[in-house]
Amino acid sequence: MPRTSASNTPTDEQLMIRIASGKEPDAALSTLYDRYGRTVYGSGLKLLGDRSLAEELVQEVFLKVWRSSRSFDPSRGGFSTWLYRITRSVAVDIHRRRGISALSVLYEEDNVASIRDMTSGPQEIVDNSWLAWRVSRALENLDEPYREVIELSYFRGLSQREIARETGMPLGTVKSRTLRALKRLRQELGVTGASREVL
């Protein structure tokens, strides 16, 4: 679900204020979960490489959001960035708790992902985990038809013809929608300013 500031839809930051001030805090947390649950879960799978650990991470992250709501300061950065930091910190904590002592040298926060990918250097891992977060958010912010073609074509590896068969869309529409989806993704990443250095 896109993060939006449309008149009737509260922004992430407004939802955090609701949690901190006790104005329907459960509903506010529920909405944030709907917006970010997939991103946090996907990051958990990528960083921890295990569904059970990723579920544990999701729970801990959102409990931290709840417990730390009063420490969130929107003037110091957006909610997404704050949540990313929490997610990475919890991932490191889960590794520590699991006591994988042979990998203790990697427990430095910046290196957590290298537990899964020993071929990457620390800086590359940090860059990739932050980039992955931003792309994941950009995907969530895409309109559903565009997100759908990216998921089917890129993540599920379907050919354009297969997508046309599966969705009933004309082949030409699938192709043009794929193109527009990639352009919008690029635009979304550019708008956030988060990935200009990459794109």
Added chain:
Amino acid sequence: MDCAEIRNDLGAFVVGGLEPPESAEIRRHLKFCPACQEEFRKLREVKRALDVTPQPLEPPPHLKKEILNRIHSESPPVRRSRRWFALSAVAVALVAAGAVLWAILAQQATNTPVAVVKLTPTPHYSSVLNERGYWGVAKFYSSHSGNQRVELKLNNLSNSRSKESYYEMWLVSGKDRLSAGTFETTPGETDVWLNAPAESRDYRTVLIALKPKNEKYSSGGKIVLRGERR
């Protein structure tokens, strides 16, 4: 195919969704068309960003419910905040009562435990732990941040370092509970420091739970030790 047709297919080409003959035609076109090459370069950068991105997957449906259940079992932030303000008011009153008294309290806050709680095995674990020669206490110290620092001294709780489980300390008041953190034990004496939130000051029951590492986090674990703060 002209440039317009090529460009319409470029997105599909970048994600590898075209049939081999279509891809071959685009490759041929790109070799001699700088404008389309530039368009291709931009799209390929997006594809590279996707390469490091995890596949969007819905978390299991039960997770959200479990999270909402857990926050219901905790004091909501606003209530905690009210309690904190209440504690602050008490602190201000104490300061007003006299600088000498405050100095004494401050001295006690940093050096002397404000409570020492004996932690005894729960019935299910009493036999094995008593045989092992277990004893343990939790020492509570106040800190300038308002949190409580807790020193756990646990002897012979475990006779080996477990790779399958860890412990969590809970402070309980009625149906509310707050975690003071997790820890692992070492054979013989375990001495760990945990940090409990300020509002846990009113939570009188101390529980030490054993939690398997491969279990879902939603579980509170098996209660191994218990103590009451007086």
